Amino acid sequence: MTDLAIAIPPAPRPAHHTGRLIGWALLCLVLAWAWRGADMRPLDLFRDSGNMAQFAGDFFPPNFRDWRIYLSEMIVTVQIALWGTVLAVVCAVPLGVLSSANIVPAWVYQPVRRVMDACRAINEMVFAMLFIVAVGLGPFAGVLALWVHTTGILAKLFSEAVEAIDPRPVEGIRSTGASPLEEVIYGVIPQVLPLWISYSLYRFESNVRSASVVGMVGAGGIGVVLYEIIRGFQYADTCAVMIMIVVTVSLIDLISARIRKGLI
Amino acid sequence: MAIALEIRQLSKTFTPGQKALDNVNLRVDEGEMVVLLGASGSGKSTLLRHIAGFVCGDAGSGSVKVLDRYVQRDGKLARDVRALRTQIGFVFQxxxxxxxxxxxxxxxxxxxxxxxxxxxxxxxxxxxxxxxxxxxxxxxxxxxxxxxxxxxxxxxxxxxxxxxxxxxxxxRLILADEPIASLDPAAARKVMDTLARINRELGTTVIVSLHQVDIAMRYCQRVVALHQGRVVYDGTPARLTPALLHDIYGPLATELIAHGAPEAQAAPQPALAH
Structure with missing residues (x-):
């Protein structure tokens, strides 16, 4: 064995040590710089630990006295999320296809993508405040805010799924002389449907969370209640509302997991 | 007899200096069953994809006509290519x-x-x-x-x-691009039998690309052989002897002769059910 004369090639040198060190140093510098701006005071957590404990104690036991109001507002919140998501899905299907590079030419997908970027870049809270001016206080403003923001997100996720499809079945449909729309309906959508359903259900869950926040600016639902009781220092009530939100979101998570399993 | 397919001076270059199709001329009458023979990389798929209008030939090069209507001309697809595709069935590998x-x-x-x-x-x-x-x-x-x-x-x-x-x-024209290359011999024979019956009983023109000479011989009267994008043989399969194949393809010829043959033809096939 030993007489096999093989010239052993030198092992490849590990990636640049100096380069990596500079990278870490830069990261530390950026973190230090942001420390000042973010007003980081970790010691306060310990110095005022007595206050913190008292503050936490105020939350317990939770006060469910007004649970009927909380429940009905929670249901309104879910209803806002439901409509916001459904409208967004309906819009995101065509817009997602129109922002896919493998389906439409650049002069179509580039402008559509930029509009979707704008919808996504602006938080639903901001949209909610704008829509309150347009349609008045209440849940409808929340629906509109979620609709616009979620359309931007889903269109992007949908188009990413479309860009990852297998092109061969689409060519099979094309070979029959089908129209471009038929190529999408028969060749593309069946391939991406499981992913699209997953994304939509996931966005519904996130929208229930978001809907409870947009309420804080006056767009209806449990957020309005939450805002009022926090401002009124009613921490036991706040705790009750928070528990209800957690339970609702968990329930929706369980149900959507079940639906996802059944549909795919 | 009407002309199902007419290709004139079609060329295609994917990478500069290397022609995938080199001045192809081909005429197929309606009702024919033709085998497009060639080793892998000889241009069979490329040619079929040009006929179906999935790909355009080089600018200023030749034309493809199916059933007397242009699929493409001078490197541009016809405007009504989708309408024409309804007449062309495509079977993929x-x-x-x-x-x-x-x-x-x-x-x-x-x-x-x-x-x-x-x-x-x-x-x-x-x-x-x-x-x-x-x-x-x-x-x-x-x-x-x-x-x-x-x-x-x-x-x-x-x-x-x-x-x-x-x-x-x-x-009215079926293009089959290596339809049996991914199949086992028994399944391959069923697929080839089905194509042959459609040709015989419905009069549909069939062009099928293969890389096995023996299967070509069993199923059709005409073989068009491609090599480096050029038509190098067009005639009955009987005259396409191993010696001739070696002349054309050199060492690549073994790929065409040796392997992948379905077992010998069994009992006559039942007629196409209607």
């Missing part, structure tokens, strides 16, 4: 069915060009159309799997479904 759709829907896509758009958008097909689809599935012998997803079937069954799609399409 990898079947190209939509895996998550049931066999019936896959086959029904063949008749989308006859279904008004307001119905096709909702996948709404009439009873007659579904019946036509079932008849086609029965003709290729896989009607009992009609409700299954295409992805659950074997390669041979999927390929026959792809042929059923060209049947409901009522294509």
């Amino acid at each position: 990898q079947f190209n069915l939509v895996g998550r759709l049931p066999l019936t829907t896959n086959v029904l896509t063949g008749m989308l060009h006859r279904v008004p758009p307001w119905r096709s958008v909702f996948k709404w097909f009439t009873r007659d159309e579904r019946q036509r689809c079932m008849a086609a599935l029965a003709q290729v012998g896989i009607d009992k799997y009609a409700a299954q997803r295409a992805s659950t079937l074997s390669g041979g069954q999927q390929q026959r479904a792809a042929i059923a799609r060209t049947l409901v399409q009522e294509a």
Whole structure:
């Protein structure tokens, strides 16, 4: 064995040590710089630990006295999320296809993508405040805010799924002389449907969370209640509302997991 | 006899200096069954994809005419290429069915060009159309799997479904690109038999690309051999002897002669069920 004369090639040198060190140093510098701006005071957590404990104690036991109001507002919140998501899905299907590079030419997908970027870049809270001016206080403003923001997100996720499809079945449909729309309906959508359903259900869950926040600016639902009781220092009530939100979101998570399993 | 396909001076260059198709001229009459023979990389697929109008030839080079209408000319697709594609059935090496759709829907896509758009958008097909689809599935012998997803079937069954799609399409020209290259010998024979019967009994023109000489000999009267994008032989398969193949292809000839032969022809095939 030993007489096999093989010239052993030198092992490849590990990636640049100096380069990596500079990278870490830069990261530390950026973190230090942001420390000042973010007003980081970790010691306060310990110095005022007595206050913190008292503050936490105020939350317990939770006060469910007004649970009927909380429940009905929670249901309104879910209803806002439901409509916001459904409208967004309906819009995101065509817009997602129109922002896919493998389906439409650049002069179509580039402008559509930029509009979707704008919808996504602006938080639903901001949209909610704008829509309150347009349609008045209440849940409808929340629906509109979620609709616009979620359309931007889903269109992007949908188009990413479309860009990852297998092109061969689409060519099979094309070979029959089908129209471009038929190529999408028969060749593309069946391939991406499981992913699209997953994304939509996931966005519904996130929208229930978001809907409870947009309420804080006056767009209806449990957020309005939450805002009022926090401002009124009613921490036991706040705790009750928070528990209800957690339970609702968990329930929706369980149900959507079940639906996802059944549909795919 | 009417002309099914007429190709004039078609060339195609993918990478500069290397011609995938080199001044191809070809004429196929209606009702013919032609084998396009060649080693891998000889330009068979490229030629078929040009005929179906998936790819354009080089600018200023030649033309492709199917059933007396231009598919492409001077490196540009005809405006009405989609209308012309309805006359051309394409069978792919990898079947190209939509895996998550049931066999019936896959086959029904063949008749989308006859279904008004307001119905096709909702996948709404009439009873007659579904019946036509079932008849086609029965003709290729896989009607009992009609409700299954295409992805659950074997390669041979999927390929026959792809042929059923060209049947409901009522294509007058079927292009089959290495339809049996991914199949085992028994499935390969069924697919080739089905194509031969469609040619014989419906008079559909069939052009099928293969890389096995013995199968070509068994199924057709005319072989067009390609090498480096050029037509190097056009005639009966009988004259295409191993010696001639070695002359044309050199060492590549073994790929065409040696392997992949389905077992010898068995009993005569039953007629195409109607």
